[in-house]
Amino acid sequence: MKKLNVLFLSMLTLATVTSCSNDDDNSISASIVGEWEYYQEGEDLDDLELWEHESIDCGKDYIKIQKQGSSGNTYSYESSYFYTENSECKEETESGTFTKNGNIISEVYDGETYTNTIIKLNESTLTIKEVDEEGTWYTVYKRK
Template identity: 35%
Template sequence: MKKLSILFLSVLTLGMAVVSCSKDDDNETSASIEGKWNLSKMSYTANNITSPEADNWDNTPGCTKNYLEIKTGGVAVYGSYEGSDCTLSTETGTWSKDGNKITIKYGTDIEVYELISVTDSGLTLRYTFTESGQSFTVNDIYTK
């Protein structure tokens, strides 16, 4: 009987250890914002009207898509292809993340984005700016 009790306690302990060590992060994403993200679509809101998502708003027709590269070590690179010869122009800066806020600094320019979503293949950033007294909210949608 004593052997049976020890066996039962051993099985019970092992079972609890397995259950307590199981991964319980199903609702959390393990996707990283680091990587090279190609700008695929944009939408904007002004005067409470949101435009439909449109392809190539910031991309020169016929050129490779503009990109945002977020590197380890806090380095950010924005690349845009411009002109009829699709010349690549890059801007290098730094980035940091605090909660769902991403700040990218290019020289004296500081851009603050809200991280809307990130998956292994997609990144959506939102930012707001004011021009001529009009407030705009922009959603940048990137893919890998």
């Protein structure tokens, strides 16, 4: 479960793959609320790999993000991961909450705080960057 939460934060931190030459490409110009399919991941924004959906026939892995309450900066999420077991489609879900302040996302999990940075957020793309003791990881999502 911790791996999935950390993976979510990693992915949530890597919102978009863009060139630095266009300031609009690196902006936060949309709401994070919605359903986001996992699209790409990797250690380098210039060399991301497509997300390996374990069972594309069952569905694409995604995250659903909702605002908590009418004010404030707290959000809930539910991550869905699809796989096949004994020729049957299965879905594993995980949920939690996080706070968003500007382009910083924070989640407390098992007493530890995980902080990630939104690199890009627009109507179609969310890119999140996670930095921890193991290095830097980017995750890119596409709006579902």
